Amino acid sequence: MSRLFLMSGPSGSGKTTFAKGFAKENGLLYLCPDDFYGLFHGDDRIHEDEFDVWLSLWRAIHLAEVHGRDCIVDTNSPTRVDRDQFLNWFGDFTEHHMIYVDAPAQICLNNNASRRRVIPDDEMYRILSRMERPQIYEDSRWDTVTVLINDGNAGYTFNTLRGYMRDVRRYVSV
Secondary structure, three states: OOOEEEEOOOOOOHHHHHHHHHHHHHEEEEOOHHHHHHHOOOOOOOOHHHHHHHHHHHHHHHHHHHHHOOEEEEEEOOOOOHHHHHHOOOOOOEEEEEEEEEEHHHHHHHHOOOOOOOHHHHHHHHHHHHHHHHHOOOOOOOEEEEEHHHOOOEEEEEEEEOOOOOOOHHHHHO
């Protein structure tokens, strides 16, 4: 039995902070394209060699799938089509769970400005404009879809569109 968790949401939403803690607490392999940029260039702030980075990420996810290893993939995946690609490519995982982090644009922009790899504002606005919040019928191929809402004050609150994820409920203090 192996599970694929896909983290989705805009940059600066708190997605990576949640994903790393969730992975550690639940014994999941944590995979993020930024880590592969770091491997290729020695610095995750250098975003070149897109094809090689994404191919390496794809191979790492595939190896987890083949070896029955639970993993969490931390990436924007802004649209339903982007997220569905993970279901199409990695259908041999026993379970597929999407965790979407929703945060107001201002929180994302503020968080982005204070991190090590700052994304330019014009790129942040492009990312924010492309984000599609999950919908229960459009995303029904996922075993569960959990939306974490980061309001910037009390941490995350959540709702589950489909199914129930005890692991997320335990990790998120509401």
